[in-house]
Amino acid sequence: MATVISAYAPTLDAQEEVKEAFYADLDKILPEVPKEDKLILLGDFNARVGRNHHLWRGTLGREGVGNTNSNGILLLTKCSEHNLVISNTLFRQKTKFKTSWMHPRSKLWHLIDYVIVRSKDRRDVLNTRAMTSADDCWTDHRLIRSIMSIRLMRKRRMQKRQSRPKLNIDLLGDTTYQQQLQDALILKNTGAHFLLPS
Structure with missing residues (x-):
């Protein structure tokens, strides 16, 4: 100021x-x-x-x-x-x-x-x-x-930390979801896209 x-x-x-x-x-x-x-x-x-x-x-x-x-x-x-x-x-x-x-x-x-x-x-x-x-x-x-020649520094505002999306780990116990996740990871490594159920 x-x-x-x-x-x-x-x-x-x-x-x-x-x-x-x-x-x-x-x-x-x-x-x-x-x-x-x-x-x-x-x-x-x-x-x-x-x-x-x-x-x-x-x-x-x-x-x-x-x-x-x-x-x-x-x-x-x-x-x-x-x-x-x-x-x-x-x-x-x-x-x-x-x-x-x-x-x-x-x-x-x-x-x-x-x-x-x-x-x-x-x-x-x-x-x-x-x-x-x-x-x-x-x-x-x-x-x-x-x-x-005056340079005024703006007061820095504290930025709110963006919260990370929470992962639903309950689905990892389901064998069908485990298979879908494994297929998705394999396809991701090959460049293909695969949608997981939410």
């Missing part, structure tokens, strides 16, 4: 209790996903994770953008606790394909929308990038597209 979780995190200026409640909810949900399932965590996390991949080895790739903020530390910590990797930071591409939101005052582009998967499923993600052609949509965020 594949489990997709869509999340919208509190903004940077939200109260600390609200942020803690969001990540506490995430802490409840993530362990409920079976370990054998594929996990895809999507969302606007309002977090800048930066590019310090040495500090966040296994969680952050080499292709991060900008600096880390406090929401970014919360997200990175949660991903590290649950063995998750931020796929947006794995692929070398132009900055415009990494960033997803433009700050209204500074007009600088930032990466705050993420596609996150389990570290063991990192190879399933072929590319994650912002769609620059979707700038004129109803949102101030660029859409993030992730291409994945």
Whole structure:
């Protein structure tokens, strides 16, 4: 199975209790996903994770953008606790394909929308990038597209064992039936067909 979780995190200026409640909810949900399932965590996390991949080895790739903020530390910590990797930071591409939101005052582009998967499923993600052609949509965020190659195994159903037909051995005591059975076996060896009474 594949489990997709869509999340919208509190903004940077939200109260600390609200942020803690969001990540506490995430802490409840993530362990409920079976370990054998594929996990895809999507969302606007309002977090800048930066590019310090040495500090966040296994969680952050080499292709991060900008600096880390406090929401970014919360997200990175949660991903590290649950063995998750931020796929947006794995692929070398132009900055415009990494960033997803433009700050209204500074007009600088930032990466705050993420596609996150389990570290063991990192190879399933072929590319994650912002769609620059979707700038004129109803949102101030660029859409993030992730291409994945996921093979899901079907659960095997237990097949019912077919019962063998029961043999009527009571007839073997009958001498006429014994003779018919013997004739049938001789004919079978010669390629002829012989019908036995039921």
